[in-house]
Amino acid sequence: MRNFAAVDLGSKKLVVAIARASRDYLEVLATQRENSRGIGRGIIRNLREAKEVLKASIELAERDSDVQVEEVYLNLSGVNSEVVSALGKTVITGERITKREILRAMETAKRITIPQNRYTIHVFPTEFTVDDQEVDEPEGMFGTVLQVKVQIITHLLTVVRNMENCVNGAGFYIKELVLNQVGNIYSLLTKEDRNLGVAIIDIGAETTDVVLVLKNEIHRVFSYEVGGKDFTSDIAIGLNTPVKEAERIKVKFARLFTGEEEEIIEVPLMDGSEKNISSNELYGIIFPRAEQLFTWIKEDIVRAGWELRATSGIILTGGGALLSGLKNFASSFFNTMVRVSGPQKLENIKNLSEEFLSPEYSVLVGILKYAQEREGKEEESAEGPFSFIKRILGGKKWK
Ligand SMILES: Nc1ncnc2c1ncn2[C@@H]1O[C@H](COP(=O)(O)OP(=O)(O)OP(=O)(O)O)[C@@H](O)[C@H]1O
Ligand SMILES: [Mg+2]
Known part of the structure; x- marks a missing residue:
C-alpha cells in the first residue's frame, strides 16, 4: 500500500490528508x-508563497503520520474548466474485448479537438455499447465493435502547469488533479442523486463551483469568481469596519432573512469608535451579493436547458454555504428543494474525524474517495502495463 497526500488548496484554507x-x-x-x-480566486497568484505553505503543510502531516509521501492528489478550481462529450469506437480484433481495446476506443474519443491551450484533466466513460447493445463493463465480452461515450473535462494549460510547478517546487508530484466539482460529486452524491439529477453549488471563499449531474453524467460545470469573502468585504465596506471584524460579524450575526426580533450588533469602526446596527441592516448589506450570485447561476442553469423541477434539487456546500438562512433563501429563489450538506458516508474512510463532515471539507473528502477508487483498483490488480488504463478509466463506467 502506497501512501499519498490528498490536498484541497483553496483560496482561504489549505487542507492536507495523508x-x-x-x-x-x-x-x-x-x-x-x-x-x-499565494492563491486567489482559485489559482496561483504568488508561486513562492503557495509553494512554501504547501511544502510546510505536507511536511507537518508527514511528521504527524510518520510516513513520507511523494504523490499528491490535488484539487483544481473550476474557473475556466469545461466539459465536452465525445464518442469513440474501435473494432475488436480477437474474440473478446480487452482493456487495451477499451483504451483504444477511449483514445479515439479523446481525438476530438481540444484546443492547444487546454489540458485534459478527466476522461469519464459514461456509456459503453458492444455491437449497438449497451453494457456496463465491456471487458471480457464477445463482440466486434466497441463504442464508448466519454466526458472530457479540460482546464487552461497555464493554470495546470503553474499548479504542477508549485507541487514540484514543494518537493512532490501530482498523481492526479481533481476538479472541485468532481471532488464534490464523489463526496456528496449517492448513486440515486447521480441518476435522478442534482445541482451542487460549492460556495468557497473566493470562488463558487457549480455542477449539474443527471443520469450519471456531468451535464455542465460553471464557476464564478465570487465567494464568502465577497460577503465579508461588503460588510467591511458597508459598515466601515476592519475585514477581520466583518468576518466575525458575518459568521456570528449575518442571516439571509429579516425578522421581527431584531438583534442589535456592536460594530467596531475603522477609527476605533463603535456603533450599533440592527440585524436587518446587516441583511440589507449581504442580500444583494447573494441575489447577484444566485441570479448568475440561475441564468446559466436556464441556458443549459436544465429543469430544476425535474431533479432532486440543489445541494449547497463549501464554507460559504454555512451562511445562516442561505438554504431557505436558495429554496425560494430557485423554487426547488435545497439541502446544505457536507461529505456523506465516511464508512470506508477510516480514522477521519467527525469535523470533516462539515461542508468546508466536501472537496477534500471527495478527493480521498476519488483516490481510494483509483488506488484501490491499482492495488486489486497490479498488472503493470495496464495500470495506466485503470487510471484513465477508473476501471469501469463512471457511476
Ligand atoms: N458559519 C459561517 N457563516 C458564513 N460564512 C462562513 C461560515 N463559515 C465559513 N464561512 C465562509 O466560508 C468561506 C470559506 O469557505 P471554504 O473553506 O469552502 O473556501 P476555500 O475552499 O478555501 O475557497 P475556494 O473554494 O473559493 O478556493 C469563507 O468566506 C468564510 O467566511
Ligand atoms: Mg473550495
Whole structure:
C-alpha cells in the first residue's frame, strides 16, 4: 500500500490528508489545515508563497503520520474548466474485448479537438455499447465493435502547469488533479442523486463551483469568481469596519432573512469608535451579493436547458454555504428543494474525524474517495502495463 497526500488548496484554507488505500477502504494517517497563501480566486497568484505553505503543510502531516509521501492528489478550481462529450469506437480484433481495446476506443474519443491551450484533466466513460447493445463493463465480452461515450473535462494549460510547478517546487508530484466539482460529486452524491439529477453549488471563499449531474453524467460545470469573502468585504465596506471584524460579524450575526426580533450588533469602526446596527441592516448589506450570485447561476442553469423541477434539487456546500438562512433563501429563489450538506458516508474512510463532515471539507473528502477508487483498483490488480488504463478509466463506467 502506497501512501499519498490528498490536498484541497483553496483560496482561504489549505487542507492536507495523508492516507493509504487498500481495495476496500482508505486509512487516513494525518490531517493538516492552514490558512492558504499565494492563491486567489482559485489559482496561483504568488508561486513562492503557495509553494512554501504547501511544502510546510505536507511536511507537518508527514511528521504527524510518520510516513513520507511523494504523490499528491490535488484539487483544481473550476474557473475556466469545461466539459465536452465525445464518442469513440474501435473494432475488436480477437474474440473478446480487452482493456487495451477499451483504451483504444477511449483514445479515439479523446481525438476530438481540444484546443492547444487546454489540458485534459478527466476522461469519464459514461456509456459503453458492444455491437449497438449497451453494457456496463465491456471487458471480457464477445463482440466486434466497441463504442464508448466519454466526458472530457479540460482546464487552461497555464493554470495546470503553474499548479504542477508549485507541487514540484514543494518537493512532490501530482498523481492526479481533481476538479472541485468532481471532488464534490464523489463526496456528496449517492448513486440515486447521480441518476435522478442534482445541482451542487460549492460556495468557497473566493470562488463558487457549480455542477449539474443527471443520469450519471456531468451535464455542465460553471464557476464564478465570487465567494464568502465577497460577503465579508461588503460588510467591511458597508459598515466601515476592519475585514477581520466583518468576518466575525458575518459568521456570528449575518442571516439571509429579516425578522421581527431584531438583534442589535456592536460594530467596531475603522477609527476605533463603535456603533450599533440592527440585524436587518446587516441583511440589507449581504442580500444583494447573494441575489447577484444566485441570479448568475440561475441564468446559466436556464441556458443549459436544465429543469430544476425535474431533479432532486440543489445541494449547497463549501464554507460559504454555512451562511445562516442561505438554504431557505436558495429554496425560494430557485423554487426547488435545497439541502446544505457536507461529505456523506465516511464508512470506508477510516480514522477521519467527525469535523470533516462539515461542508468546508466536501472537496477534500471527495478527493480521498476519488483516490481510494483509483488506488484501490491499482492495488486489486497490479498488472503493470495496464495500470495506466485503470487510471484513465477508473476501471469501469463512471457511476
Ligand atoms: N458559519 C459561517 N457563516 C458564513 N460564512 C462562513 C461560515 N463559515 C465559513 N464561512 C465562509 O466560508 C468561506 C470559506 O469557505 P471554504 O473553506 O469552502 O473556501 P476555500 O475552499 O478555501 O475557497 P475556494 O473554494 O473559493 O478556493 C469563507 O468566506 C468564510 O467566511
Ligand atoms: Mg473550495
